[in-house]
Structures are given as structure tokens and as C-alpha cells.
Amino acid sequence: MKKTSILVVLVLLVGAASYLVYRHAGQNKVLPRDVNVTVTLKPSLNTRFTDLPYMLAVAVQNDKSSSNMIYPYIPGMESLSFDDTEKREFAVPGSIGSGSADVKLVREALAAAGIDVPAEQDFVGFPSPSEAGQYKMRAYFRAPAGIRPTDKLYVIYVHHEKGDFGKDLSWTKLIKVKVEL
Numbered sequence: 001m002k003k004t005s006i007l008v009v010l011v012l013l014v015g016a017a018s019y020l021v022y023r024h025a026g027q028n029k030v031l032p033r034d035v036n037v038t039v040t041l042k043p044s045l046n047t048r049f050t051d052l053p054y055m056l057a058v059a060v061q062n063d064k065s066s067s068n069m070i071y072p073y074i075p076g077m078e079s080l081s082f083d084d085t086e087k088r089e090f091a092v093p094g095s096i097g098s099g100s101a102d103v104k105l106v107r108e109a110l111a112a113a114g115i116d117v118p119a120e121q122d123f124v125g126f127p128s129p130s131e132a133g134q135y136k137m138r139a140y141f142r143a144p145a146g147i148r149p150t151d152k153l154y155v156i157y158v159h160h161e162k163g164d165f166g167k168d169l170s171w172t173k174l175i176k177v178k179v180e181l
Contacts, residue, residue, distance in 0.1 A: 071125035153177035
């Protein structure tokens, strides 16, 4: 009788622990409300990049550490670049690029907002610092066809997170770019 009681208690403890682990396996540690991103498109005043007439001024506030990429959706954008000689107040990513999983999430975020993206549209993104805090970044580029103040421009913040057991908990946030040309 005593052995049966101990066995029942052990089974209940293992079951309760398994349930709690399973229940919390799919919960994000970072939510969209933990990240605030503002983006403004301005004429570039950078004398180093005279062939890149546009500047994206990006401000990111992470309340929690976050592995992320930021993808501009600016039709015709070319030659995305950062100036590593700017003031120390501006974060400069170590690299730019894209991954097929990210591009899929970016396209899905734009489609969910009713934005029709041509199949040939390429996406190039850059990470903001992953540590919690406030960061400013400046990205320079050109758009041979030009940009009008009425164009609908966006950046897509892609948060990367793996839950317990490798579950993908990534999410996206669509941010409208304020145009000041």
C-alpha cells in the first residue's frame, strides 16, 4: 500500500512537471509590445556616400534582448550601406543580407497587410543590436526610379526565437516609414 501511494505521487509529479514544460514550451520570451521601432526616410547628408541620396533613420527600443533582422520594403532600393565612421551614437551592423526563412516571413507580413509584392522583389535586411536598450541606426541607399512622399514604404522587424524542443516562435512587426523628403 505504501509503495503504491509513493508510485502514484511520483506519477502525478512527473505528469504535472511534463504538463508545465509542455505548456510553457510555446511561449515567447519577447513579444511585439517589447519592441518599438520608428523609421524615417530623409535625404542623405552624408558626404562619404554621395551616390546614395537616401537615408533611413531607424530608432529601436528593445525592452528585452532580441535576436532580430530589419528588412526595408522600398521598391527599387539598391546598395544598402552603413557608414562605420559616423558618430558613436549610431549602431552599425556587422553584416547585411537575408535568409529564405526571413524572406518568407517578410512576404507573409506584407501580404497580411494587403501589400502586393512582386515575385522579383529582393529583400536585404540588417540586424539591430540584440541587447535590451535604445539604438539609432542610419542606412543609406539609392532608388534609381526615385521615391515620392506619397509612396507606401515599410520596414519589417523579424524577431527570431526558438522555444523549448526547438519550436519556432519567430514573429514579425510591420512598421510604416515616415517620409520626410
